[in-house]
Amino acid sequence: MGHVTLKDLAKKLGISASTVSRALHDHPDISDKTKKLVMEAADKYGYQPNPIAQSLKKQSSKVIGVIVPEIKHNFFATVISGIEEIAYNAGYIIMVCQSNETLQREIVTTKALAANRVAGVLMAVSLETTTWEHIRALMKQGIPLIQFDRVIDELDTGKVVIDDFRASYQMTSHLIDRGYKRIGFLAGSEGITMNKLRFNGYRQALKNHGVPFYPELHINIGGCRGRNGRIGAEEYLKMDNPPDAILCINDPVAVGAFCRFREEGLRIPEDVALAGFSGSPESALIEPGLSSVAQPAFEMGKAAATLLLKQLHEKENFRPETITLETELLLRGSSYKEKK
Template identity: 40%
Template sequence: MALKHASISDIAKELNLAVSTVSRALSGHSRISEATRQRVWQLAEQLNYQPNHLAAALRKGRSNTLGVIVPNIDGHFFALVVKGVEAVANQAGFNVMLCQSNEDYAHEAKNVETLINAQVDGILVSLARTTHDFKHFEKVRQRNMPLVFFDRILNGSDVSAVVVDDQHGGYLATRHLLAQGRRRIAHLGGPQHLNIYKDRYEGYCQALREAGLPVEEDLVVLSKDMSLADGAVSIRQLLALPQRPDAIFSAGDFTAVGALQALKEHGLRVPHDVALGGFGNETFSSLTEPQLTTIDQQCEEMGGAAVRLLLEMVQETSLRLTPRKIVLEPHLLMRESSGRRQEA
């Protein structure tokens, strides 16, 4: 049988004190005598009193809780972003309510409703892969609730967001492959309606153009899920070309590893026959054979920066929140899968 928790009213009635006096005694108010505070706390412990911090915060207009919506926490990236979020939020005295959309638009919209109903002080969100309609975020704006996107963002000048420079990351990875002497570089990309995959593709194109090379449509393979299986399917498509690629830049590490496995199955050596680079610095990228060259996205830094931006917005008293955007620098991690020869 569950143990019943006493309320402030129960304590006040037992001690024949005003509810306000008990409340002040429990909060350590200086105007309440030490003798009264001790009486109140002694009875509170006997009656198993537990303070309702949420109710107290709501009376002050705050829940001291931040909502976070991520596509999933299965991989390295979002798990580390959440770690960065919680570290900064907890240090600032805020709790975190975490929701997963599971890459589903309808689930994401439900997550938004849940967080609004929970009266969180602000929401951090990275879009689901299937999100094309953004009307559920209008409900957040209508309540003037602080909203910050990260990684996968809602494009536009009127949103606050924290991202890594994905275009520059795609450029760095492709330029590195070019520096290894590769000239027929394929690209494994994701859904182009998502900013991260569109920008990484643009970076790929930029590096090729700078090198005086064309962007060949046959060498660009886009997939829906960016999974291991998608990487294997993409390799079969590329190897069916009259001239196979001598390098591959994948916009995600999962697809890159799927490509690595498929290349080995076809008797091709990495990086000798085909150099390979990914994006994301997933934990497994340093465990593959050969180790995968990849782009580090500054996961924890992204989470911390997103929370700091959200908390700044929470503290604002203006009726209209000013949109802000923070762009983090990507880092190229050169490993064996690309040959690791330094750029000139």
């Protein structure tokens, strides 16, 4: 037989569904004999309570909503695995939604999760998210929220991030150290804190090492996907004096640029060096391999879920904190030509 319901169980025992329900919940009105009978039958027929139906009755759920820009992005897929490990062990299931990098979908998703009375929400904002009334509305309904990776500073929530400024500073310093002089920056979207921090780290490294910043080499491609990287590469290819190295906002963008440069017959890193962010598996698959900032995605997921559970546990006493995780540079062939 398929999924056994409460009603099926009641029918088999010849008692009412409400009696079965009370027996399963150890209600004092129900005799021990009946409770024993119901428990044994539940075991025998493999009755599983419906967690969603139960949570609607209790007005609180064991479901955690997770909103990510894209699931296919290896970084977010790995973060989700980290979240699930912690959530599952604490008796929660996760409901994953993707905003597809649009504000509109993020708004719809936030409302849907609130309507479904999730216990809490873990969120990395979309590239279009420059207004956040929808997130404030969620918080006003008393739904705990933790932000991770891409966060909005202005919102007073727990956050789990990497030190984007420092990581970008280190990677830019590496490019300078290898003898590159005209270093470009392929940016995702202006509004995002992560983008600003990575850009500022790049600028600071240039300044501290006495390498000029060329404004025309800072291109805002408006997205974080491979096709955006191709668009950026296209812009550089039109220049009379193109960059000799480029720091990209993330790995998909770097791989997109890499492929476009290759089509034009450019040699990497001899003609142009490339570096990305996230340390995704595809960064190691291209030849030469892509230099990248390895972000601890699995740990980020675990830390975000742990912080949310802490908030659920402490309720009103919870004080939002920001957890900053360590990164490391994965230095590969895309930035490693011999020094000039």
